[in-house]
Each structure stands twice: as C-alpha cells, then as structure tokens.
Amino acid sequence: MSKFWSKRTHELDPYTPGEQPQDRQYIKLNTNENPYPPSPKAIDAMRAAADENMRLYPDPAAASLKQAIADYYSLNTNQVFVGNSSDEVLAHTFVALLKHDKPLLYPDISYSFYPSYCSLFGINAKPIPLKDDFTIAVDDYKQGNGGIIFPNPNAPSGIALSLDEIEQILRANPDSAVVIDEAYVDFGADTATPLIKDYPNLLITQTFSKSRSLAGLRVGFAMGNQELIEGLERVKNSFNSYPLDRAAIAGATASIKDKDYFIQTRDKIIDTREKTSRALGQMGFDILPSAANFVFAKPLHHDAETLYKQLKQNGVLVRYFNAPRITDYLRITIGTDEEMAILLEKLSELL
Ligand SMILES: *Cc1c(COP(=O)(O)O)cnc(C)c1O
Numbered sequence: 001m002s003k004f005w006s007k008r009t010h011e012l013d014p015y016t017p018g019e020q021p022q023d024r025q026y027i028k029l030n031t032n033e034n035p036y037p038p039s040p041k042a043i044d045a046m047r048a049a050a051d052e053n054m055r056l057y058p059d060p061a062a063a064s065l066k067q068a069i070a071d072y073y074s075l076n077t078n079q080v081f082v083g084n085s086s087d088e089v090l091a092h093t094f095v096a097l098l099k100h101d102k103p104l105l106y107p108d109i110s111y112s113f114y115p116s117y118c119s120l121f122g123i124n125a126k127p128i129p130l131k132d133d134f135t136i137a138v139d140d141y142k143q144g145n146g147g148i149i150f151p152n153p154n155a156p157s158g159i160a161l162s163l164d165e166i167e168q169i170l171r172a173n174p175d176s177a178v179v180i181d182e183a184y185v186d187f188g189a190d191t192a193t194p195l196i197k198d199y200p201n202l203l204i205t206q207t208f209s210k211s212r213s214l215a216g217l218r219v220g221f222a223m224g225n226q227e228l229i230e231g232l233e234r235v236k237n238s239f240n241s242y243p244l245d246r247a248a249i250a251g252a253t254a255s256i257k258d259k260d261y262f263i264q265t266r267d268k269i270i271d272t273r274e275k276t277s278r279a280l281g282q283m284g285f286d287i288l289p290s291a292a293n294f295v296f297a298k299p300l301h302h303d304a305e306t307l308y309k310q311l312k313q314n315g316v317l318v319r320y321f322n323a324p325r326i327t328d329y330l331r332i333t334i335g336t337d338e339e340m341a342i343l344l345e346k347l348s349e350l351l
Contacts, residue, residue, distance in 0.1 A: 013119040029333040030317040034213035036265040045254035049247045058246045065253045073193045081232040084243040086207035086220025096231035097177035099123045100146030142172040151181040153189045156331040158290030160189035170199045179203045186211035188291030200225040219252040273334045294333045314346045
C-alpha cells in the first residue's frame with residue numbers, strides 16, 4: 001500500500017506465476033515448460049542474431065516471423081499479429097477487442113491471467129461455471145456479452161472442445177470477438193485456424209512457450225480476420241512499437257520452420273502423457289482426459305495440498321491451486337519419461 005499508487009493499482013488482482021525456485025534443483029512439473037530443448041536451428045539463429053546489428057532497433061513489424069507463421073497456417077500476413085509472449089498478446093486483445101459495456105465471458109476455472117487483465121483494464125467479467133465434469137458449458141455462451149475468451153484445451157483441466165462446439169459459440173456470437181487461447185493446442189486439440197476464413201469474429205492466440213520449448217524467449221502470436229489484427233496493431237503501437245527483439249524474431253522464425261523437430265518432441269510428450277496417465281490411474285488418481293502437456297489429477301485417497309508439499313520436500317514440484325472447486329487436484333506437467341518415472345517412484349513411497 002502506498003499513497004503514491006493510483007486507484008487502479010490499489011484495485012489490481014495480479015497473477016501469481018508458478019514457482020521458479022532458485023534454492024535447489026527440482027524436477028519441475030509445475031509451469032508446463034517443455035522438458036526438451038528448443039530446435040537446434042532456433043538456437044543457431046539466435047546466436048547468429050547476437051551480432052553487431054544489435055545496436056539497431058529490430059523490425060517493428062517482425063515481418064519474417066509473421067510470414068513464417070502465415071506460411072505454417074496457410075494465412076495472409078495481415079491475419080497474423082506477433083508480440084512479446086502470448087500474455088502480452090492477450091493483454092492487447094483485452095484492450096482492443098474485449099473491453100465493452102456488456103460483460104466478458106470466460107470459464108470460472110481457467111487461465112488465471114484473465115481476471116488479472118480485467119482488473120488492470122477495468123473490464124466487467126462474468127465467469128461461466130464449467131460443468132461438473134469440468135467441460136465447458138457451450139450453451140451458456142449463447143447469452144448477451146461483450147466478448148468471450150477460453151483456452152482450448154482449457155487449463156488447468158486439459159480438456160478440449162471440438163471444432164463443432166467452437167463453431168456453435170462462434171455462430172451464436174456474430175457481434176462479439178471470440179478469443180481462443182490455443183497455448184496447448186499442439187498437444188492434442190484441433191486448432192481453430194481453418195475457421196478464420198468463415199468467422200470474422202474469431203481470434204486465436206498461440207505461444208512459443210509450450211510446444212516449441214521457448215518459454216525463455218517470450219514470443220506469442222494471434223491469428224484472425226484482418227480487422228481484428230488491425231485492432232491489435234493499434235494497441236501495440238500505442239504501447240511498445242518494438243516488442244520483439246532481434247534474437248526473438250530470429251529464434252521464433254527458425255523454430256516454426258523446423259517442423260520435423262517440433263513433431264518429434266511433441267509426439268514424445270503425448271506418448272509420455274498417455275503412459276503417465278495410465279500409471280497415475282493405477283495408483284489411485286482420477287485423471288481428467290488431457291489434450292495438453294499436463295494432467296489434472298485428483299488423488300482419491302489423499303489430500304492434494306499435503307501431497308503437493310510432500311512432493312516438493314522430495315524434490316518434485318507440481319502445481320496446487322488453492323481455488324474453489326479444484327482444491328482436490330494437482331496439475332502435473334508432462335516431463336521426460338525419466339522425470340515422470342521419478343515422480344511415480346516418489347508417489348509410490350508417499351501414498
Ligand atoms: C502458458 C499460457 C499462456 C502464456 O504463454 P506465454 O507466451 O508464455 O506468455 C497463455 N495462456 C495459457 C492458457 C497458458 O497456459
């Protein structure tokens with residue numbers, strides 16, 4: 001508290017990121033980072049970018065990266081927006097497209113940055129309860145609103161909607177922007193990018209942090225109809241005209257072009273997720289069906305918070321949310337096979 005703070009600052013509800021402890025080495029299964037390194041081509045490109053040209057500002061439009069993303073998804077470059085992390089892209093989206101008189105709808109259990117942006121930008125929100133099985137209640141998004149946002153697959157449930165269900169939401173809301181946060185889509189859901197040509201109200205955000213192993217680089221992007229992208233550009237150019245540095249543009253561009261490496265690491269994570277889910281099921285966990293690089297797991301015979309603390313003492317970090325409806329669950333990131341074997345071993349000692 002300080003008398004120098006603005007009223008808005010007093011009222012903020014800041015996001016709390018997962019722990020990044022520096023005290024000891026943990027098996028980190030708490031922030032959905034990728035256990036595999038980025039594409040070697042991305043690392044080479046970043047090294048090459050760290051040269052004397054760093055004295056110059058980067059390309060404010062990051063045209064090479066937009067082109068690579070447009071090529072990957074068969075879009076035009078004017079349908080692509082890039083930013084310094086998808087959190088930043090989301091922040092611009094809240095200002096550009098989701099701040100209206102009617103309330104913004106999002107699931108009650110979802111990415112906890114959405115309420116933080118609402119408090120930062122003074123947006124009126126109406127959280128929509130997930131169904132009891134933690135799926136998104138599609139019909140509840142057919143009511144008056146000033147915008148809609150949800151992750152697909154949702155976090156921390158990991159459960160995905162089908163493109164059919166997404167189309168129902170898009171069709172019912174022709175006058176609202178419908179934002180789909182596809183941070184985890186590569187791990188098992190269908191991207192809604194093919195719907196962009198039919199739905200001018202659809203905006204999709206993605207990130208290089210999860211499926212492309214570049215959480216440290218901070219690169220995210222959005223895709224949608226040109227008018228929506230222009231709205232984002234207006235906000236971005238009123239905030240920071242050079243959000244992506246030279247190394248980030250080079251690394252992200254090389255990463256998205258290296259499709260073979262991407263598929264290889266993504267497939268390993270999906271395989272490990274399926275094996276881990278089966279093993280956790282046998283150990284007495286209820287596992288929600290995950291299309292992401294994490295599982296949402298409920299220990300049926302133990303207290304989730306206690307288990308989180310015991311795992312931490314044993315060098316394994318998972319995420320526990322002390323939030324309504326999900327206090328009985330742990331969110332466990334999928335690491336390598338070796339890391340998951342250690343998790344399972346520690347659990348079998350503790351349970
Ligand atoms: C990780 C995550 C993001 C943020 O990604 P960054 O690009 O690292 O900021 C956005 N949305 C969801 C649902 C996420 O889990």
